[in-house]
Amino acid sequence: MANKIDARNFKGTRDYLPQEMIKRNEMITIIRSVFEKYGFVPLETPAVEYLDILMGKYGEEGDKLIYKLDYKGGSVAGMKYDLTIPLARVMTQHNHLVLPFKRYQIQPVWRADRPQPNQGRYREFYQCDADIVGVNTMIADAEIINMIHQILSQLDIGRFVIRINHRKILSGITAFVGLPKNKEIDLCRGIDKLDKIGREGVLKELSDQGFKEDEIHKIFDILAIEGDIHKVLTELKNIFKNNEIGLQGVIDLENIIEYLKNLGTPLENIKLDLYLARGLDYYTGAIYESSSLDLPHIGSLTGGGRYDHLIQSLGGNDYPAVGTTIGLDRIATVLSQQNKITEKDSLTNVLVTIFDETSVKKSMEICSLLRKNDIKTEIYYEITKMKKQFNYADKKKIPYVVILGPEEMTTQKISIKDMSKGSQEQINQDELITYLNNKLGKNP
Amino acid sequence: MANKIDARNFKGTRDYLPQEMIKRNEMITIIRSVFEKYGFVPLETPAVEYLDILMGKYGEEGDKLIYKLDYKGGSVAGMKYDLTIPLARVMTQHNHLVLPFKRYQIQPVWRADRPQPNQGRYREFYQCDADIVGVNTMIADAEIINMIHQILSQLDIGRFVIRINHRKILSGITAFVGLPKNKEIDLCRGIDKLDKIGREGVLKELSDQGFKEDEIHKIFDILAIEGDIHKVLTELKNIFKNNEIGLQGVIDLENIIEYLKNLGTPLENIKLDLYLARGLDYYTGAIYESSSLDLPHIGSLTGGGRYDHLIQSLGGNDYPAVGTTIGLDRIATVLSQQNKITEKDSLTNVLVTIFDETSVKKSMEICSLLRKNDIKTEIYYEITKMKKQFNYADKKKIPYVVILGPEEMTTQKISIKDMSKGSQEQINQDELITYLNNKLGKNP
Numbered sequence: 001m002a003n004k005i006d007a008r009n010f011k012g013t014r015d016y017l018p019q020e021m022i023k024r025n026e027m028i029t030i031i032r033s034v035f036e037k038y039g040f041v042p043l044e045t046p047a048v049e050y051l052d053i054l055m056g057k058y059g060e061e062g063d064k065l066i067y068k069l070d071y072k073g074g075s076v077a078g079m080k081y082d083l084t085i086p087l088a089r090v091m092t093q094h095n096h097l098v099l100p101f102k103r104y105q106i107q108p109v110w111r112a113d114r115p116q117p118n119q120g121r122y123r124e125f126y127q128c129d130a131d132i133v134g135v136n137t138m139i140a141d142a143e144i145i146n147m148i149h150q151i152l153s154q155l156d157i158g159r160f161v162i163r164i165n166h167r168k169i170l171s172g173i174t175a176f177v178g179l180p181k182n183k184e185i186d187l188c189r190g191i192d193k194l195d196k197i198g199r200e201g202v203l204k205e206l207s208d209q210g211f212k213e214d215e216i217h218k219i220f221d222i223l224a225i226e227g228d229i230h231k232v233l234t235e236l237k238n239i240f241k242n243n244e245i246g247l248q249g250v251i252d253l254e255n256i257i258e259y260l261k262n263l264g265t266p267l268e269n270i271k272l273d274l275y276l277a278r279g280l281d282y283y284t285g286a287i288y289e290s291s292s293l294d295l296p297h298i299g300s301l302t303g304g305g306r307y308d309h310l311i312q313s314l315g316g317n318d319y320p321a322v323g324t325t326i327g328l329d330r331i332a333t334v335l336s337q338q339n340k341i342t343e344k345d346s347l348t349n350v351l352v353t354i355f356d357e358t359s360v361k362k363s364m365e366i367c368s369l370l371r372k373n374d375i376k377t378e379i380y381y382e383i384t385k386m387k388k389q390f391n392y393a394d395k396k397k398i399p400y401v402v403i404l405g406p407e408e409m410t411t412q413k414i415s416i417k418d419m420s421k422g423s424q425e426q427i428n429q430d431e432l433i434t435y436l437n438n439k440l441g442k443n444p
Numbered sequence: 445m446a447n448k449i450d451a452r453n454f455k456g457t458r459d460y461l462p463q464e465m466i467k468r469n470e471m472i473t474i475i476r477s478v479f480e481k482y483g484f485v486p487l488e489t490p491a492v493e494y495l496d497i498l499m500g501k502y503g504e505e506g507d508k509l510i511y512k513l514d515y516k517g518g519s520v521a522g523m524k525y526d527l528t529i530p531l532a533r534v535m536t537q538h539n540h541l542v543l544p545f546k547r548y549q550i551q552p553v554w555r556a557d558r559p560q561p562n563q564g565r566y567r568e569f570y571q572c573d574a575d576i577v578g579v580n581t582m583i584a585d586a587e588i589i590n591m592i593h594q595i596l597s598q599l600d601i602g603r604f605v606i607r608i609n610h611r612k613i614l615s616g617i618t619a620f621v622g623l624p625k626n627k628e629i630d631l632c633r634g635i636d637k638l639d640k641i642g643r644e645g646v647l648k649e650l651s652d653q654g655f656k657e658d659e660i661h662k663i664f665d666i667l668a669i670e671g672d673i674h675k676v677l678t679e680l681k682n683i684f685k686n687n688e689i690g691l692q693g694v695i696d697l698e699n700i701i702e703y704l705k706n707l708g709t710p711l712e713n714i715k716l717d718l719y720l721a722r723g724l725d726y727y728t729g730a731i732y733e734s735s736s737l738d739l740p741h742i743g744s745l746t747g748g749g750r751y752d753h754l755i756q757s758l759g760g761n762d763y764p765a766v767g768t769t770i771g772l773d774r775i776a777t778v779l780s781q782q783n784k785i786t787e788k789d790s791l792t793n794v795l796v797t798i799f800d801e802t803s804v805k806k807s808m809e810i811c812s813l814l815r816k817n818d819i820k821t822e823i824y825y826e827i828t829k830m831k832k833q834f835n836y837a838d839k840k841k842i843p844y845v846v847i848l849g850p851e852e853m854t855t856q857k858i859s860i861k862d863m864s865k866g867s868q869e870q871i872n873q874d875e876l877i878t879y880l881n882n883k884l885g886k887n888p
Binding site for chain 1: 448449450451452453454457458459460461462465466469480481482483485486487488489490491492493494496497511512513514515519521523530532533534536537538541542544546547552554556567568576579581583584587590594703706707708758759760789790791792804805808809811812815816818819820821822823825826827836839840
C-alpha cells in the first residue's frame with residue numbers, strides 16, 4: 001500500500017465542498033436565468049492560452065500574475081487570469097459571430113498572487129461576466145445596469161445601491177481644472193482609493209502626483225456635488241458648458257437614466273457618485289458598481305462599464321463593448337451574513353430505510369416510485385440497525401424518513417418520520433406521493 | 445494601437461461557443477437533475493494540485509501526462525488530469541464528510557497528450573463523474589447502473605445497452621485455467637482490445653504474453669457463453685463450483701440483477717458481457733459500460749465500476765467505492781448525429797425592434813414587460829433600418845419580432861412577425877403576453 005498522502009490544497013486554492021457548491025449553484029441558476037432572459041448566451045474558453053495572447057492587457061506588469069506552464073522547455077502558454085482577454089481573442093478568431101454579441105461566461109481564473117484567504121483573495125477564483133460587444137448606444141449600457149438590478153433583486157440580497165459615473169465626466173473635470181489629458185488616469189486612481197485611504201489620503205496622493213493645491217480644491221468642489229441625479233447633471237452641464245468631453249459624459253448619463261426609466265428600473269437604487277472612478281485605465285464611458293447598503297464593508301458586488309477600445313488594444317478588432325462582472329463570492333458572503341441561504345450538505349428530501357432482508361425489495365421499489373415522482377430520494381445502502389440509518393438522515397438533514405418494518409409489510413402501510421419534529425405517521429401506501437408532495441410544498 | 449494578435453487556441457484546446465454551450469448546458473441540466481434525484485451532491489476541486497498528490501495514481505508513467513506549472517523554479521504543482529485523485533484527496537483531507545459520501549463532479553481536466561481533435565482527443569476536456577464512497581453492498585452498484593439507465597433515457601439517446609461484467613469472474617477464469625493471479629490483468633488488457641484488434645488480434649496478444657494455446661482456448665470457451673443473464677450466471681456457477689473468487693463475482697452479479705429489478709430497471713437494456721474487461725487495473729468488482737445501439741462505433745458513452753482499494757492506494761483512507769463517468773462529448777455526438785439536438789445560437793424568444801426615436805420608450809417598456817413575464821427578450825440596441833433589425837432576428841433564429849411603428853403607436857396595437865412563417869399579425873397590446881405564451885407553448 002502507498003504511504004498516506006499529505007492531503008492538502010495547492011496554496012491559495014480551495015475545494016468547493018457540497019455545502020458551498022449547493023449554495024453557489026443556487027446563485028448561479030438565478031444569475032443564468034436572468035442573463036438568458038436578457039438574451040445573453042453562454043461561452044466557455046480553455047484554461048490555457050498562449051502567452052503572446054495573455055500578455056496583451058497588462059504587458060510586463062501582468063507577466064508576474066500569470067501561471068506559466070512548464071511546457072516545451074520555455075514559456076509558451078499560461079493559465080488565463082481573466083475572462084476579457086479570451087473574449088477579445090474569441091471575437092477576433094471566430095469572425096462568423098453575429099453582432100451584437102452578448103455573451104456570459106462563468107469560469108475560474110488563476111493569478112500567481114500572494115493569496116490572502118481571510119480577505120477572500122485566492123489564486124483560483126470564479127469570474128462571472130456578461131458583456132455586449134458591438135454596440136455604442138446607451139441602450140446597451142442601460143440594459144446592463146437594469147440587468148444588474150434584476151439580478152441583485154432576484155438574489156434577494158437586501159437593500160443595495162448601484163453607483164454610476166462616467167469617465168468623460170472625470171475627463172471633463174481634468175480639462176476644466178486645466179490639467180493635461182494624461183493626468184486623468186492619476187486622478188481616477190487617486191479618488192478610487194477614497195474608500196481605503198479616506199479623503200485626506202487621496203488629497204495627499206494627488207499632491208504627491210503633482211496636482212497643485214488649488215487644482216485639488218477645484219476638483220473636490222465638483223466631486224462633492226450630490227443629490228437628485230437630474231439636479232447634479234444640470235449643475236454639471238452648467239460647469240461643462242464649454243467642455244465638449246465633459247458634456248458628452250453628462251448627455252450619455254442623461255440618456256442612460258432615461259432608458260433605465262423606460263426599462264422600469266427603480267431609480268431610488270441608482271446613485272450618481274462622482275467619486276466613483278474604477279481605477280483600471282481601459283474604461284471609456286459610463287462606469288458602475290453596486291454594493292449592499294446593509295453590509296457596505298463587504299465592498300462592491302458588481303463592477304463594470306463601457307470599454308470601447310479595449311478589444312482593439314488587446315489586438316482584436318475595434319468593437320465597442322460594455323459589460324459587468326458579478327462578484328459571486330462577495331454576493332455569497334452578503335447572503336450568508338444575512339442568513340438568507342440555509343447551509344445544506346444534501347438536497348435529498350426522503351431517505352428510504354431498509355428494515356431487514358425481507359423488506360429490501362419493497363424498500364427499493366418505494367425508492368424508485370418516489371424518484372419517478374420527482375422526489376429526491378436516497379435508499380440506505382446497508383441492512384443495519386435502524387438507529388444508524390436515522391443517524392445518517394439526521395447528519396445529512398434529510399427531512400423525511402420512510403420506514404417499512406414487519407408491521408407495515410403486513411398492513412400495506414408506510415411509516416414516515418418527520419426528522420425536524422421527531423414525529424411519526426402511518427399512511428396507506430397509495431397516499432404516499434400526495435402525502436410527501438404536500439409536506440414538501442410541491443402540490444398545487 | 446497594439447498589433448493584431450494571432451488569435452488562436454492553445455493546441456489541443458477549443459472554445460465552447462454559444463451553440464456548443466447551449467447544447468452542453470441542456471445535457472448537463474438533465475444529468476444534474478438525475479444525480480440530485482438520486483441523492484448525489486456537487487463537488488468542485490481546484491485545477492492545480494501539488495505534484496506529490498497527482499503522481500499517486502500513475503507514478504512515473506503518468507508524469508508525462510501532467511502539465512506542470514513553471515512555479516518556484518521547480519516542479520511543485522500541476523494541472524489535474526482526472527477527478528478521481530482529487531476525490532481521494534478530498535476524502536482524506538475533509539474527514540468530517542458523512543459516509544456514504546455521494547458526490548458528482550463536472551469539471552475540465554488536462555492532459556499533456558498529443559491531441560487528435562478529429563478523434564475527439566483534446567488536451568482539455570470535461571469529465572462528469574458520480575461516485576459513492578464508503579459502501580460495499582451491491583445496492584450501491586445497482587443504484588449506479590440504474591442511474592446510468594435513467595440518464596441515458598432522459599437524454600433521449602435512442603436505443604442503448606449497458607454491458608456489465610465482474611472482475612472476480614475474470615479472476616475466476618484465470619484461476620480456473622490454472623494461471624497465476626498476476627496473469628489476470630494481462631488477460632483483462634488483452635480482451636479489452638477485442639473491439640479494436642478483433643478476436644485474432646487478442647489471441648495473438650495473449651499468446652505473446654505467454655498464455656499457452658490450450659489455456660487461451662479454455663478461456664475463450666468460457667468468455668463465449670452468452671444469452672439470458674440468469675442462464676449465463678447458472679452456467680458460470682457450475683464452472684466455478686470450487687472457485688471461491690469466481691463464485692463471489694457471480695453472486696455479486698446475481699444480487700445486482702435482483703436489485704436492478706427492484707429499482708424497476710428494464711433488463712432488456714442490460715447485457716452480461718464476459719468480454720468486457722475495462723483495462724484499468726484498479727477495478728475490484730462489477731464493471732460496466734454503455735453504448736448506443738444505433739451508433740455503436742461512437743464507443744462507450746459511460747464507463748465505471750467498483751474500485752474498493754483505489755482511494756487507499758492513492759494514499760487516502762481505505763474506503764470501498766463505486767462510480768461511473770458520463771462521457772459528455774460522446775453523448776453529444778450521438779444526439780447530434782440523431783438530430784435530437786437543435787443547434788441554437790440564441791435562446792431568445794422575442795426581439796423587440798425600435799422603429800424610430802418616438803417609439804424608443806414604448807419599445808423598451810414592452811421589452812421589460814415581456815421579461816417580467818419570463819419571456820426571453822432582446823431589444824434592438826440601435827435606431828436603424830427595420831431590415832437590419834429583422835436581419836439580426838433571422839441570423840440569430842429568434843422566432844418572434846415585435847414591431848411598434850407609427851400606426852401601432854396610434855392604434856395601441858402591436859404587430860408581431862412570426863419569423864419562421866414570415867407572417868405578421870396585429871394584436872391589442874393587452875393581449876400580448878397571452879398571445880406570445882400561446883405561441884411559445886407556455887400557457888396551461
